[in-house]
Amino acid sequence: MTLSVRDLTVQFGGVAALGGVSFDVRPGSITSLIGPNGAGKTTAFNAITGYLRPSRGRVSYGDAVLTFQKTSVFPTLSVLDNVLTGLHLRGRAEVWSVLAARRRVRAEESALRREAETIVAFVGLAHRRRDVASALPYGEQRLVELGVALAARPSILLLDEPAAGMTGAEKDVIGGLIRSIRDRGVTVLLVEHDMRVVMGLSDTVIVLDHGAVIAEGTPAVVQSHPDVIRAYLGTGRAED
Amino acid sequence: MRRAAGILLALAALTLPLWIANAYFLHVVIMAGIFGVLASSLNLLLGYTGQLSLGHAAFFGIGAYASALLTLRWEWSFWLALPAAVLAAGIAGWAIGRLALKLRGAYFVLVTISFAGVIALISINWMDLTNGPLGLPGVPAPELGPWSLRTKSAYYYLVLAAVALAYEVCRRLVDSRIGRAFVALRENEALAESVGVDGTRYLVLAAVVSAGLAGLAGSLYAHYTRFVSPEVFLFTYTVTMVIMVVAGGKGTLAGPLVGAVLFTVLPEALRAATSWQWQMLAYGLILVVLVFFLPRGIVPTFFR
Secondary structure, eight states: OOEEEEEEEEEETTEEEEEEEEEEEOTTOEEEEEOSTTSSHHHHHHHHHTSSOOSEEEEEETTBOOOOOOOOOOTTSBHHHHHHHHTGGGOOOOHHHHHHOHHHHHHHHHHHHHHHHHHHHHTTOGGGTTSBGGGSOHHHHHHHHHHHHHHTOOSEEEEESTTTTOOHHHHHHHHHHHHHHHHTTOEEEEEOSOHHHHHHHOSEEEEEETTEEEEEEOHHHHHTOHHHHHHHTSSSOOOO | OHHHHHHHHHHHHHHHHHHOOOHHHHHHHHHHHHHHHHHHHHHIIIIIIOOOOTTHHHHHHHHHHHHHHHHHTSOOOHHHHHHHHHHHHHHHHHHHHHHHTTTOHHHHHHHHHHHHHHHHHHHHHOHHHHOGGGOEEOOOOOEETTEEOOSHHHHHHHHHHHHHHHHHHHHHHHTSHHHHHHHHHHHOHHHHHHTTOOHHHHHHHHHHHHHHHHHHHHHHHHHHHSEEOGGGGOHHHHHHHHHHHHHHOTTSSSHHHHHHHHHHHHHHHHHHHSOHHHHHHHHHHHHHHHHHHOTTOHHHHHOO
16 A cells, blocks of 8 residues: 655744655655755654644554554563563454363464464564563664554554664664565555664655655665755765 | 461461450451452452552442341341342442443543542431441341351351452452452553453453452441441442552552551550550651652562
8 A cells, every 4th residue: 555645834923844755665665765854854754653743734554543552661681571462463362262162362472472482583672571671781672663553564664863863883783674574565665864773774855845745766866866955965975 | 488477377366266365356367358359359459450449448338238238137147148238338339440441540540539429428318227427336246156256256267268358269260260350451452452451341350359249348348337427438448448458569469468467566556555636647657658668568578
């Protein structure tokens, strides 16, 4: 399914944070939304996820309703239990079956646990599965967040600055992981500051400036686009 | 190792009346068991969902009065009155949960305190039903076929079965997606709801099960002491429960049971050891030392 954004407008009082932004996110692609500070990236992200009510415009993703998932962890739970909690809607056991139908509940629990183990391994935290989430370094906590998000088996993942605050090595890990997620057929929309991450990862880059789309295309096309260069640097190359 | 310890503990519990001949000691153990059920019930709310019920004695009292009234006034069998008491307390838990858990936190605390106050007033003033401050004497001891469970040894086994039942109910809930939902709500409610946990629904469920178990403890208490009065609603009961849960280790299955044994035995031991002026001082000091040195509680500190 294509995520379609049409004429998205968000106004705060008299200030237009977004002025009629339109773009499509191709299924199975990694699309990044970038722009200088104050360009409207996070406003667009929040309006797309439904966290912010737009003044005008429409966001559609087939007939689906986009749900906003908070990105943080359950601090005192282990990595595995964080992901298991993310699988909550996949379980069916209710109070009577939990108390009385032990065999069925045990079978369901084993299946959920196996799936959680797979997800934990996929995000590269198998060696940390028993560790308490809050005791992990920041970068690994973000991987736990991704694990919790993936537990819902999303067909599209919207990530707000997934590499923020990470070391170079951690950025490489999360970049590789996002690519693997895309390779599994999940559409990814990123809002990211780090140009090295964006240019190395994206299939399509959409550049916002002053609440409007000024360029859209492959990383190579966008990097050499004169409006992008002007927006970021005034002159020269579009580097952060 | 843990399994062997569990087997030893179970064996000790099953043979306890054989090696504790003293009726007074057995009485203390029975009371510890009843408080164990009560503390486990509070732990489900306080320890797992993070919601503090400061009116938990109300559910205990409702269980005690329901069971006493059904057996005294309508001559029900104890074995029918017991589940009815659980049901009555559970329904009260549902009502309070529906009313207060939409707001959570401090509002829930306030509503539970008020609820306990209202129920206590009803028990004092509805003379026709509850006999007011005079209470209900002569609550019958349970009978099992031709046997009466009037003796302390027999009642001990009934309470032991109730402790095992309460423990198993809590364990099954906690080890399931329901328990994970409880903990998720305590840890990060916004994230929990974003992964599909219906906050109000699960908190009400915790309140119902918690109140039902408190009702079970209330029924056991009524048929053990053979007397129920408005004193069962005293705030000190709730405070004692909170101390048991927090000192034993909230959010653990064994913690409330350890806390119940410790804080039932401790006042009795202090009573034997010192004059009453020093008892409360020593009790308070021990509590402060426990909270200061073992802030997570006994079980999480020593057994994890």
